[in-house]
Amino acid sequence: MATLMIQGTTSDAGKSTVVAGLCRVLARRGVSVAPFKPQNMALNSAVTVDGGEIGRSTALQALACGLEPHSDMNPVLLKPQTDQGAQVILRGRVYGNMEALDYHLFKAEAKRTVMAAWQALSSRYDVVIAEGAGSPAEINLREHDIANMGFAEAADCPVLLVGDIDRGGVFAQLVGTLELLSESERARTRGFIINRFRGDIGLLEPGLDWLAAHTGKPVLGTLPYLQGLMLDAEDSLQRENGTQDRVAFRIVVPALPRMSNHTDFDALSLHPGVALSFVGPDRPAPPADLILLPGSKSTRADLDWLRRQGWEAVIQRHLRYGGKLLGICGGFQMLGTAIHDPHGLEGEPGSSEGLGLLAMTTRLVPGKQLHNVTGRLMLGEKVPFQGYEIHNGVSEGSALGRPLLQRKPGAGKGGDEGAISPDGQVVGSYVHGIFDHPEACDALLNALGMRHAAAAVDRDAHRQRSLDRLADVMESHLESDSLAQLFRL
Structure with missing residues (x-):
């Protein structure tokens, strides 16, 4: 060894x-x-x-x-x-x-x-x-x-x-x-x-x-x-994907102070038909077709930050003009009517009023849910998806009667998951990585209003190509004999 x-x-x-x-x-x-x-x-x-x-x-x-x-x-x-x-x-x-x-x-x-x-x-x-x-x-x-x-x-x-x-x-x-x-x-x-x-x-x-x-x-x-x-980053955030196409599908993500798993959006950064931008503190929200609320390690505190930054009014105006809204994990919890943290798992014990856009409440409970999941999107042709869950929240309410996903039993937790509002404008899910696979990515974006012909990039294939490219560069620029000695090969 x-x-x-x-x-x-x-x-x-x-x-x-x-x-x-x-x-x-x-x-x-x-x-x-x-x-x-x-x-x-x-x-x-x-x-x-x-x-x-x-x-x-x-x-x-x-x-x-x-x-x-x-x-x-x-x-x-x-x-x-x-x-x-x-x-x-x-x-x-x-x-x-x-x-x-x-x-x-x-x-x-x-x-x-x-x-x-x-x-x-x-x-x-x-x-x-x-x-x-x-x-x-x-x-x-x-x-x-x-x-x-x-x-x-x-x-x-x-x-x-x-x-x-x-x-x-x-x-x-x-x-x-x-x-x-x-x-x-x-x-x-x-x-x-x-x-x-x-x-x-x-x-x-x-x-x-x-x-x-x-x-x-x-x-x-x-x-x-x-x-x-x-490649997947620890925490550093790419603010824009560089797409300048005027007809691109515009996605805006509030850069929450405790945003988690922003790698959810790497596939969107690569998508040729998407213009993705993260909006930090004290910056005005640009025009958007879709607002994405990301995961959070401190959901109630980040929800307070959203309100202080004026995002609640931005979201309400966005929805009045026909825009779409998607919340993932902590962002999904924010869409409900209330978030309860009686055990203080993410800060001081207490409750917070949600954005009230989905008829559900969330309670944070000990025992983190950690699952790799697969299944089908409950949209149109019900295309397959795969992703993972990392959360303490348990959500309940009538909004869950219109699920976004149906998870396969066995590998992880099975059954219906997520929610779609009756008008289809507000969508939420606990599942991370849902955009990583092109068929699911395009089906979800189309359901959320994208009408462009550009197809999603296969995030897994892109990772593999990037790793091979990186290895090629290392083999040509590092002293392999010295490394071999260090590895005792």
């Missing part, structure tokens, strides 16, 4: 992308390889084959390996609910809610979970590629660290450090990070990867030579900036 850890100088330096690419490179060569992220903080998550929950970026890396996601691959997942608190998920299961200081004290306990998951994963695969979180040079978080060097030291594995040259200052990033590490941590850092380079490599080479001479660490490769590469 061999473990290599990829760490970064900053958040979004490209760690997740590098790990996904290396996983695909090794998998294509027939190596038994699996991804591992000791600790992740993200609101985008996926349901695992063992009925747990992990970050979506790690699930994508599992796909790169040709594996089903497993809870051992991301043993600690933190899902922020406030600026100082998060839901803590250990090996796929909810452990509880913690404030930041409480979790910092809990990390010694969490480390045992991390090491147990890593050992279990290592017993099943020949190579494990681990991914750090944020930067290893966060001095205030070094004690009981499990996300970066704390794990690398415990697992006694080599580390490669990724720097993002597109942000500027990449040499300061790399040298400064190395300087803030302990002697043993610097020793296990075996080299650097420069990410997102644009331009003539000849102009960069003197800097690479200096970096190697100054630190005694080799640069194992410089990866180019890949235009159009779109």
Whole structure:
């Protein structure tokens, strides 16, 4: 068994992308390889084959390996609910809610979970590629660290450090990070990867030579900036999909403060007939054919934010003029008449008045629903769909008598799901990923008012092509002999 850890100088330096690419490179060569992220903080998550929950970026890396996601691959997942608190998920299961200081004290306990998951994963695969979180040079978080060097030291594995040259200052990033590490941590850092380079490599080479001479660490490769590469993100949000067609179907998504699983909309970003835009705080809502209310980790708080931002009036006006509205998961709950959280699962216990657009109420109850589901859309020709559910809410009311979906029993929860208003303008569902498959995507968009001939993109096929493209680039730009030695291949 061999473990290599990829760490970064900053958040979004490209760690997740590098790990996904290396996983695909090794998998294509027939190596038994699996991804591992000791600790992740993200609101985008996926349901695992063992009925747990992990970050979506790690699930994508599992796909790169040709594996089903497993809870051992991301043993600690933190899902922020406030600026100082998060839901803590250990090996796929909810452990509880913690404030930041409480979790910092809990990390010694969490480390045992991390090491147990890593050992279990290592017993099943020949190579494990681990991914750090944020930067290893966060001095205030070094004690009981499990996300970066704390794990690398415990697992006694080599580390490669990724720097993002597109942000500027990449040499300061790399040298400064190395300087803030302990002697043993610097020793296990075996080299650097420069990410997102644009331009003539000849102009960069003197800097690479200096970096190697100054630190005694080799640069194992410089990866180019890949235009159009779109892979599942942890939290970063693409604000627009770039479609400029005046006749495109216009979809607007309020960018909720605790928006979860915004990867639901990746397929819409790729759709040639859709103009998708996310609207952040204090920005006016642009004209739309469809308003999409996304999932939320703090549904009542995000509903309050919507109201403060004037979205309730925007939605009412949108519906008066014949527009359509779709809510997914937390967004679906907002469409009802009330949301009750008696146990304080997402904040202070209490109730909130909903938007009153569907005749239903929602109660948040302990015991998260985690299901991969398949079935048929209850629209027109009833085309097949597949997706997943991640929620604590149980909704009841007459609106559910006009369901959007019919789930197959067996794999996950069966039966009717979702709701369609009597006039067909307001639609809601708990199911994430419903746009990922082209037939279901087009059927749903057509039901919501799209009349263009452009067909949806197969999101799964696009992921596979993107992973192969990424692996091709890595094989041509990284020193394969050095990597082979690190992997003990």
